[in-house]
Amino acid sequence: MENLEMGKSENYQPSMSAEEIERREKWQDFVYENNSHRTESITVNVEGCELVVTPEVFSPVLRDSLLLAKNVSTETKAGEKVLDMFTGSGVQAIMAAKQGAEVLAVDINPSAVQCAKANAERLGLENMTVLQGDLFSPVNPEEKFDLITGNPPFRWFAPRDMAERAELDENYAALRRFFQEAKSHLTEGGRLLAVFADSGDLAYFEDVANQAGYAQEIIDTEKDEQYGWTYNVYRMTIPQTEQQ
Numbered sequence: 647m648e649n650l651e652m653g654k655s656e657n658y659q660p661s662m663s664a665e666e667i668e669r670r671e672k673w674q675d676f677v678y679e680n681n682s683h684r685t686e687s688i689t690v691n692v693e694g695c696e697l698v699v700t701p702e703v704f705s706p707v708l709r710d711s712l713l714l715a716k717n718v719s720t721e722t723k724a725g726e727k728v729l730d731m732f733t734g735s736g737v738q739a740i741m742a743a744k745q746g747a748e749v750l751a752v753d754i755n756p757s758a759v760q761c762a763k764a765n766a767e768r769l770g771l772e773n774m775t776v777l778q779g780d781l782f783s784p785v786n787p788e789e790k791f792d793l794i795t796g797n798p799p800f801r802w803f804a805p806r807d808m809a810e811r812a813e814l815d816e817n818y819a820a821l822r823r824f825f826q827e828a829k830s831h832l833t834e835g836g837r838l839l840a841v842f843a844d845s846g847d848l849a850y851f852e853d854v855a856n857q858a859g860y861a862q863e864i865i866d867t868e869k870d871e872q873y874g875w876t877y878n879v880y881r882m883t884i885p886q887t888e889q890q
């Protein structure tokens with residue numbers, strides 16, 4: 647019951663030790679400096695696709711992006727409608743578009759939107775559209791998707807700037823809204839594919855999804871031996887009786 651209440655809370659309170667919180671703060675500083683806060687463009691190859699990642703845009707070099715990308719590639723079927731929330735460089739949307747899906751990608755960071763659009767154009771993917779906005783705000787409220795993909799920010803600290811919103815979602819406010827709002831954008835039998843790691847509060851992530859009514863299975867997992875974090879890819883569905 648305590649766990650059930652945790653997911654409902656609008657004021658997230660971490661239940662881990664001070665040492666565990668500090669470990670995640672240090673990791674955050676490392677990721678911010680080396681990934682999203684870059685001042686140079688870099689080129690990254692993901693599943694055979696070359697992406698140019700411009701400054702202030704989250705680069706798909708860490709396990710979260712790469713593990714999800716591999717699974718989006720195998721999960722997507724040609725002709726499906728796919729929504730990639732938290733698109734960043736567009737990497738997950740591109741994986742789905744390469745499989746022949748009709749893809750809509752969304753990000754709150756205007757630099758990410760430009761970057762994802764440029765990557766789609768460079769790869770000749772005319773079946774991919776990118777919109778700027780906060781979560782589902784730029785999406786037609788009536789529009790439904792067979793698959794929603796997402797690599798959300800993992801930690802709950804307050805972001806210093808737009809670039810850091812790639813990793814930080816203050817008190818997990820966006821995460822709770824994401825799971826709630828995604829339900830009304832899934833087709834009957836639609837799936838949500840998301841990645842999360844214990845470099846954030848993994849138990850809380852699972853609890854929020856559970857509270858929102860999703861059935862969840864872990865379809866892939868990987869431990870990063872260098873840094874010690876474990877990454878899970880979840881396939882989530884809404885049982886028919888609860889579908890909106």
Ligand SMILES: C[S@@+](CC[C@H](N)C(=O)[O-])C[C@H]1O[C@@H](n2cnc3c(N)ncnc32)[C@H](O)[C@@H]1O
Nearest residue numbers: 704706711732733734753754755780781797812
């Ligand atoms: C961890 S990055 C993931 C990027 C990419 N999808 C990947 O797998 O490498 C999270 C992205 O979510 C975006 N984001 C954060 N909060 C958001 C929100 N409320 N609405 C839309 N996008 C958001 C950030 O700008 C960032 O590009």
